Amino acid sequence: MSRPTIPKGTRDFSPEEMSKRNYIFNTIRSVFELYGFRQIETPAMETLQTLLGKYGEEGDKLLFKVLNSGDFLQKIDEYELLTHDSLHLSTKLCEKGLRYDLTVPFARYVVMHRDELQLPFRRYQIQPVWRADRPQKGRYREFYQCDADVVGSDSLLNEVELVQIIDTVFTRFGIRVQIKINNRKILSGLAEYIGAPDKLVDITVAIDKLDKIGIDNVNEELLAKGLTLEQVNKLQPIIMLSGTNEEKFDVICDTLKDSEIGLTGVEELRKIIRMLETSGVNNEVQFDLTLARGLNYYTGAIFEVKALDVQIGSITGGGRYDNLTGIFGMPGLSGVGISFGADRIFDVLNTLDLYPKDTTAGAHLLFLNFGGEELSCSMALAAKARQNGITTEVYPDSVKLKKQMTYANNRGIHFVAIIGENELSQGKVMLKDMLSGEQLLIPQEELIEKVKEEI
Numbered sequence: 318m319s320r321p322t323i324p325k326g327t328r329d330f331s332p333e334e335m336s337k338r339n340y341i342f343n344t345i346r347s348v349f350e351l352y353g354f355r356q357i358e359t360p361a362m363e364t365l366q367t368l369l370g371k372y373g374e375e376g377d378k379l380l381f382k383v384l385n386s387g388d389f390l391q392k393i394d395e396y397e398l399l400t401h402d403s404l405h406l407s408t409k410l411c412e413k414g415l416r417y418d419l420t421v422p423f424a425r426y427v428v429m430h431r432d433e434l435q436l437p438f439r440r441y442q443i444q445p446v447w448r449a450d451r452p453q454k455g456r457y458r459e460f461y462q463c464d465a466d467v468v469g470s471d472s473l474l475n476e477v478e479l480v481q482i483i484d485t486v487f488t489r490f491g492i493r494v495q496i497k498i499n500n501r502k503i504l505s506g507l508a509e510y511i512g513a514p515d516k517l518v519d520i521t522v523a524i525d526k527l528d529k530i531g532i533d534n535v536n537e538e539l540l541a542k543g544l545t546l547e548q549v550n551k552l553q554p555i556i557m558l559s560g561t562n563e564e565k566f567d568v569i570c571d572t573l574k575d576s577e578i579g580l581t582g583v584e585e586l587r588k589i590i591r592m593l594e595t596s597g598v599n600n601e602v603q604f605d606l607t608l609a610r611g612l613n614y615y616t617g618a619i620f621e622v623k624a625l626d627v628q629i630g631s632i633t634g635g636g637r638y639d640n641l642t643g644i645f646g647m648p649g650l651s652g653v654g655i656s657f658g659a660d661r662i663f664d665v666l667n668t669l670d671l672y673p674k675d676t677t678a679g680a681h682l683l684f685l686n687f688g689g690e691e692l693s694c695s696m697a698l699a700a701k702a703r704q705n706g707i708t709t710e711v712y713p714d715s716v717k718l719k720k721q722m723t724y725a726n727n728r729g730i731h732f733v734a735i736i737g738e739n740e741l742s743q744g745k746v747m748l749k750d751m752l753s754g755e756q757l758l759i760p761q762e763e764l765i766e767k768v769k770e771e772i
Contacts, residue, residue: 326450326458333677337666338461340676341490341659342443345463348486349441352478354465357440359422362413369414371421371614371644373518379448381458382411415447419464420614420654421641427468427652428645436469443659456630457660466654468642473585476618476637477592479655483622483633484598486657491671493625494600494632499608500586501615501636503569506579507555507606510572511548519543521609524556528607529630532556555606562590562604569606582617589618614638620655627668632661679728680708681772684736688715691736698734698746698764705765707772725751732768736761 323329330338346356362383369377393410416422419442427434443463450456465482467475480496487494501521508517519542523535530538535556539549555572558565566587573579586604593602610619617637624632635655642650666672682702684695695711702709710730712721725733735747746764749756750771759767 326452336677354439354441381415381447383413424641428647441465461659463657468652488599496602497605497608497621500582502582506573506576509576511551525609614641627665633657679730680710682709682732683725683730684711684734686712686715
C-alpha cells in the first residue's frame with residue numbers, strides 16, 4: 318500500500334513548527350492591537366461572484382473553484398461537455414471558490430455589515446488563503462495572510478501608520494527589511510507619458526515581474542501586449558531610475574509635469590515619506606518606481622517589503638484601494654491595507670535562526686510517575702502548578718525512570734519533579750533542572766515558587 322501524501326504546495330507543521338508559527342502570529346497580532354485594530358474572520362469559501370474579476374485576468378486563473386454539491390453535471394448538456402471549454406464549464410459546475418486573499422472578502426464583509434460598523438473601521442484578520450500557483454521556494458498553494466485594513470478614511474496618516482506597523486513587526490522579529498513604496502497614480506501618469514493610458518494594467522502586470530524575469534523579458538511582455546517599441550523605450554529610463562528618494566521625486570515630477578494624476582500621486586507619496594521621516598522608523602523606506610503590485614484594485618500608495626538577508630520574494634505588501642467596495646454596491650468608501658505573508662516570514666526566521674530560545678520549549682515542569690500514593694501527590698501538585706500559570710505535564714505511565722527522563726530531555730522540559738517513596742514520606746520533592754543538571758530536595762510547598770523564579 319502506498320504511503321499517503323498531501324497536495325503540492327501545502328505543508329504539515331510539527332508541534333515545534335507550530336510553536337514558531339504561533340510566535341509569528343502572536344507578534345503580528347500584538348502590534349495590530351497596539352494600533353487599535355480589531356479582529357474579524359470570514360469563511361474559507363466565497364461565492365465566485367464575489368471573487369471573480371477582482372484580481373485581474375491572471376489572478377482569476379489562480380482561483381481554486383469548488384464543485385457544486387450533488388449532481389453537478391445535471392445542468393450540463395452533452396454538447397457543452399464535448400466543447401472542452403473549461404472556463405465556460407467551470408461557471409456552471411462551480412458557484413464557490415476558496416478565497417484568494419483577505420482583502421476582497423473584507424470588502425464584501427464591510428458592504429454586508431455596513432449598518433453595524435463605526436467608520437473609520439480598523440480590522441485585522443489572520444487566516445489561510447489558497448492560490449492555484451506553481452509551487453516553488455517561498456510560494457505555496459495554501460498559506461496564511463495577516464492583514465490590517467482601514468476603511469472609511471482618505472487620510473494619508475493611515476498609510477503612515479501601516480508603514481510604522483510594518484517597521485515595528487520586523488524590528489520585533491529582528492529581520493532587516495527594505496520597505497518599498499510607490500503610487501498607482503504615478504504609474505497611471507507614466508502610462509499617459511508614454512502615450513498608452515489604456516495599457517495601464519498591462520504595464521503594471523509586466524513591471525511587477527521585473528525582479529523575477531528581468532528587464533529584457535519585461536520589455537518582451539510589454540511589446541506582446543501591444544505597446545510600440547518607441548513606448549517601451551520611453552519607459553526604460555523611468556524603470557531603471559536610481560538615486561535617493563528626493564532625487565527620484567525631482568526626476569519624476571519633471572517627467573510627469575503634464576499629468577495631473579501623476580503629480581497627485583507624487584505629492585501623496587512625498588507627504589507619506591516626509592511624515593515617516595519625522596516619526597522615525599528603523600528600516601529603510603525606498604521610493605521604487607518599478608513597484609507595481611499587479612492587483613487591479615489598488616488606486617493610490619502601494620507597499621512591498623523585501624528581506625535584506627535572505628533571497629525570497631515579498632514578505633509583506635499592500636496599498637490604497639478607493640473603489641473596491643463600489644464593486645459590491647457601496648461606492649465612495651476608501652480603504653488602505655497591508656498583508657504579512659506569515660509563511661515566508663516563517664522561512665526567513667528559520668533561515669536566520671531568529672526565534673527566541675524558549676519558542677519551541679516544552680512544558681516548564683514534568684512530574685515523573687511512580688504510581689500509587691506518589692502519583693496522587695504528584696497530580697495534586699501539578700494542579701497547583703497549572704493554577705499558578707506553570708505549564709505542567711504528568712508522565713502518563715509508571716515505567717522505568719530512564720524512559721521518563723529521556724522523554725523530558727527530548728521534549729525540552731526545563732524541570733523534572735520526582736516524588737518517590739522517600740520524598741513522599743518526608744513531604745518533599747526532588748526538583749531536577751534539566752538544563753544545568755542541578756538537583757534540589759525541597760519541601761513540596763516551596764515547589765511552585767522555586768519553579769516560577771527560574772522560568
